[in-house]
Amino acid sequence: MSAKLQEQQLPAWGSDTVTGHDFSSCSLAGKLAPVSRLLAACARVKNVGLALPPRAYFAQFAVAMPSVG
Numbered sequence: 001m002s003a004k005l006q007e008q009q010l011p012a013w014g015s016d017t018v019t020g021h022d023f024s025s026c027s028l029a030g031k032l033a034p035v036s037r038l039l040a041a042c043a044r045v046k047n048v049g050l051a052l053p054p055r056a057y058f059a060q061f062a063v064a065m066p067s068v069g
Contacts, residue, residue, distance in 0.1 A: 017069040020051030
């Protein structure tokens with residue numbers, strides 16, 4: 001994913017992202033993997049932690065980020 005974002009030179013919609021995770025039973029490393037990949041691609045990431053999709057969507061506007069991941 002990070003190579004793809006770097007290849008695209010991080011368009012405006014992908015350079016700042018809000019992320020969160022749900023109640024799934026995957027490990028913490030699995031939940032944070034997308035965050036680390038976005039950071040590796042030089043994206044600015046705000047992780048809102050445990051969040052169902054509607055919460056992550058509205059958090060996007062609360063922290064003034066253009067996208068949710």
